[in-house]
Amino acid sequence: MGYVLARPPLAATDDFFGAGGDSHRAMQVLSELxxxxxxxxxxxxxxxxxxxxxxxxxxxxxxxxxxxIGRY
Known part of the structure; x- marks a missing residue:
């Protein structure tokens, strides 16, 4: 997810939105996943x-x- 935010990768417990993510970028990440x-x-x-x-x-x-993801 860090690549979408133009920053180093997020740690497992980092919040996507707290790191500068927005809903548009979130949907981009989810589609890629x-x-x-x-x-x-x-x-x-x-x-x-x-x-x-x-x-x-x-x-x-x-x-x-x-x-x-682990459930699928």
């Missing part, structure tokens, strides 16, 4: 994306996103 780590099944990929959105806006840390 689904493309890279998402399941091939489109319905499951959509559910993963929805869970990532919730995790991003509830917590905003790489750790929270990794937990969601």
């Amino acid at each position: 689904v493309d890279r780590y998402g399941p091939q099944d489109s319905a499951r990929a959509e559910r993963m994306h929805e869970e990532l959105v919730l995790a991003m806006f509830d917590d905003g840390t790489p750790h929270a996103l990794a937990v969601v």
Whole structure:
């Protein structure tokens, strides 16, 4: 996520929004995560994306996103 913010990579517990991220950049990151780590099944990929959105806006840390990715 750090590359989207033009800064060093975030630590697992760093908050994306606290580090200067905004909702547009958040959606960019989430789309890239689904493309890279998402399941091939489109319905499951959509559910993963929805869970990532919730995790991003509830917590905003790489750790929270990794937990969601780990479920898929």
